[in-house]
Amino acid sequence: MTTAAIITICVIILAVILFATEALPIDLVAISIMLILVLTGVITPQEGVEGFSNKATITVAFMFVLSAALLKTGALQVLAHRLSNIFRYNFNSGILMMMFMIAIISAFVNNTPVVAVFIPVVIQIAHTSGQSPSKMLIPLSFASIFGGMCTLIGTSTNILVSGIAEKEGEQAVEMFQMTPVAGILLVVGVIYMSILGIKLLPKSRRSKNLREKFEVNNYITLVELLSNSTSIGKKIMESELVTEFKMDIIEVRRNGSQFTLPPGDFELNEGDILKVRCDVEKLKSLKGKTKTLSVSPVKIGDNDLSGKNSALVEMVITSSSEIHGKTLKELDFRRRFRAIPLAVKHREDIKHDDLYDIKLKAGDVILAEVKSHYVDELSKLESGQNTPFVLLSENHITDFDKKKFSIVISLIGIMVLLASTGFLDIMVGAICAVVVLVFARILTMKEIYEAINWKIIFLLVGALSLGLAISKTGLDTLIAQTMLGQLQPIGIIAVISGLYLVTSLLTEVMSNNASAALMTPIAIAIAHNSGVEVLPFLVTVMIAASATFMTPIGYQTNTMVYSAGNYKFRDFFKVGFLLNMVFWIISSFTIPWYFDLI
Structure with a gap:
């Protein structure tokens, strides 16, 4: 030989x-x-x-x-x-x-x-x-x-x-x-x-119930910023909630108004009630360190997390996706897809922690909260040949163009x-x-x-x-x-x-x-x-x-x-x-x- x-x-x-x-x-x-x-x-x-x-x-x-x-x-x-x-x-x-x-x-x-x-x-x-x-x-x-x-x-x-x-x-x-x-x-x-x-x-x-499927019950919580909170007056991206406790701030409720998926330069005020994704143990340590009071866990059900301004979607990564082999951090997931990841299902395991550092693979499912008006944009991405993901929780029908279909077929x-x-x-x-x-x-x-x-x-x-x-x-x-x-x-x-x-x-x-x-x-x-x-x-x-x-x-x-x-x-x-x-x-x-x- x-x-x-x-x-x-x-x-x-x-x-x-x-x-x-x-x-x-x-x-x-x-x-x-x-x-x-x-x-x-x-x-x-x-x-x-x-x-x-x-x-x-x-x-x-x-x-x-x-x-x-x-x-x-x-x-x-x-x-x-x-x-x-x-x-x-x-x-x-x-x-x-x-x-x-x-x-x-x-x-x-x-x-x-x-x-x-x-x-x-x-x-x-x-x-x-x-x-x-x-x-x-x-x-x-x-x-x-x-x-x-x-x-x-x-x-x-x-x-x-x-x-x-x-x-x-x-x-x-x-x-x-x-x-x-x-x-x-x-x-x-x-x-x-x-x-x-x-x-x-x-x-x-x-299960139709996404709470049961992704086991995120203990990971979504409402917290209130008290008068002595160190996060007051800071932008979200500079707040300890994000920099130290790795929280995702999904929503800010202020004086009867709701700000869904606020940008990183959104400034926090006293009395703001934040809907956040965070590990329970981190939440326990949070109360003493940042003077922030945990109000209550948020129910996650069929209409869970989804207020009038947001929607809960499941995104299956396809085999041809550019997401395959990358992390959410590398993708700049939140900014690019206007979405907050809540959990990742990899094969038979469900991940809740360090979501931005998980290397994603084809077949993984990302549970994410997305601004309602942006779901249609995600659906358009989904309808392409090299679609980065398939949306399970949303149903999108592309308009049927008979003339173009006749030519292509x-x-x-x-x-x-x-x-x-x-x-x-x-x-x-x-x-x-x-x-x-x-x-x-x-x-x-x-x-x-x-x-x-x-x-x-x-x-x-x-x-x-x-x-x-x-x-x-x-x-x-x-x-x-x-x-x-x-x-x-x-x-x-x-x-x-x-x-x-x-x-x-x-x-x-x-x-x-x-x-x-x-x-x-x-x-x-x-x-x-x-x-x-x-x-x-x-x-x-x-x-x-x-x-x-x-x-x-x-x-x-x-x-x-x-x-x-x-x-x-x-x-x-x-x-x-x-x-x-x-x-x-x-x-x-x-x-x-x-x-x-x-």
């Missing part, structure tokens, strides 16, 4: 550890992989940056823009709210309809914004129909995964696999070549979730038709569609730049570098020969099954794009060493890298619904393990049968 091969193996091990532990942002890990491979001489500098100009990378970038254009028309939001009528008559029919609808949309539109649009609507539907959101949010996420597998443009993973194959001299995967196999899995997946999966999900963990349809017939390359088609949207004034150039999920783009660049290193060092052939030596005597079904299983397990602990980049060169080498066509093995990697259901970290939509549905880690494993097994078994037999390998 060469030195370059050993270095590549070490990089792969390091990448798996970093992706699994989330110790660093995935885009930073990906670019670091590329840099290490270049600096150690495994690949050249030119080969390292080739990922930026790769057809797969460019296609994914422009598909993000098309998804943003469709989202901007308001069509998905209107469709989501109309879905609620079906649930009023029959919950089971509603689940079936929802999953098929989400799957069809996700086959042609990036599934992350689709799930972001539907999360708050599904929660509202659950409450109005007397069901638990936990029975509906995992099916929502899984349905988006089912649909994404069905076409080349349904997920960036499929585009990446096709791009790597083309780079290695193979035929690019066509638009619907994986559809028959993925379509069977889609139907099986929906039936499984509707009959068995939904029974394995928890009945009810989410027509362009996507024409692009799919031309690409599927081979008349136009999918990358060229995506670029053409975006240019037309700009000339039609449906999108601006600024909106195009903002629509692209640069985290995924950088991830693809690093993943492509890793795939190139595996191929260049001969590791693909070595691993392929090892796998074939063990599985080929059993038959082609065993070979496909082994490739699927390895890819699927890798995807559960690292990014689906990273696992696809890792396994695609190996899949191509297996096909060459077996003397059969490459396409069945590429389809195997595509499906296995997307069909990840056992953990909330394997796929970005799973992460988004994790905290929103108040799930526990074991909920995903309970319902996802059997589904993974079913997909594995069906794929192991269906792929060789459909592609005439047996």
Whole structure:
């Protein structure tokens, strides 16, 4: 084994550890992989940056823009709210309809914004129909995964696999070549979730009462500034309440007037009654040190904290959010979003202390009080492609623009038709569609730049570098020969099954794009060493890298619904393990049968 091969193996091990532990942002890990491979001489500098100009990378970038254009028309939001009528008559029919609808949309539109649009609507539907959101949010996420597998443009993973194959001299995967196999899995997946999966999900963990959910009862208090208080005459940002006791002053009540979320330069007066967020133990020490009298705890209920000037909202951080990996202090959260954080739900833990210093991750939920008039502004932020968060406690419907929708859906349809017939390359088609949207004034150039999920783009660049290193060092052939030596005597079904299983397990602990980049060169080498066509093995990697259901970290939509549905880690494993097994078994037999390998 060469030195370059050993270095590549070490990089792969390091990448798996970093992706699994989330110790660093995935885009930073990906670019670091590329840099290490270049600096150690495994690949050249030119080969390292080739990922930026790769057809797969460019296609994914422009598909993000098309998804943003469709989202901007308001069509998905209107469709989501109309879905609620079906649930009023029959919950089971509603689940079936929802999953098929989400799957069809996700086959042609990036599934992350689709799930972001539907999360708050599904929660509202659950409450109005007397069901638990936990029975509906995992099916929502899984349905988006089912649909994404069905076409080349349904997920960036499929585009990446096709791009790597083309780079290695193979035929690019066509638009619907994986559809028959993925379509069977889609139907099986929906039936499984509707009959068995939904029974394995928890009945009810989410409470409508935000006091119970976030346990903030003891953290919101009214305090009065007495005549000898050291904070009188000082600006809020200079007061000991903020500088020493790390309080958030949510409201100031003075002579019958209320000042909601006062700015930092607001001056405090004697007799002011402040509504604050603070730790109970700090409040106890506060009385003696600052001569400030605690008046009473504030009730937190369905209308809690929300006076006529403020609203209580839950903000779920999305996978593409700029908030991911940052603290509220770094974001200047209060000033930027006109909001006071009251609690943060991270996975299964609820944090109340030192909120501004907590490093936030995708799937975390921030409970915040926001000025009422600013909620609409937050909703506008939410309606974008790279939405920083999803508002669970507010319902916002974007106005449906039929004319713009007709143009966008027509362009996507024409692009799919031309690409599927081979008349136009999918990358060229995506670029053409975006240019037309700009000339039609449906999108601006600024909106195009903002629509692209640069985290995924950088991830693809690093993943492509890793795939190139595996191929260049001969590791693909070595691993392929090892796998074939063990599985080929059993038959082609065993070979496909082994490739699927390895890819699927890798995807559960690292990014689906990273696992696809890792396994695609190996899949191509297996096909060459077996003397059969490459396409069945590429389809195997595509499906296995997307069909990840056992953990909330394997796929970005799973992460988004994790905290929103108040799930526990074991909920995903309970319902996802059997589904993974079913997909594995069906794929192991269906792929060789459909592609005439047996």
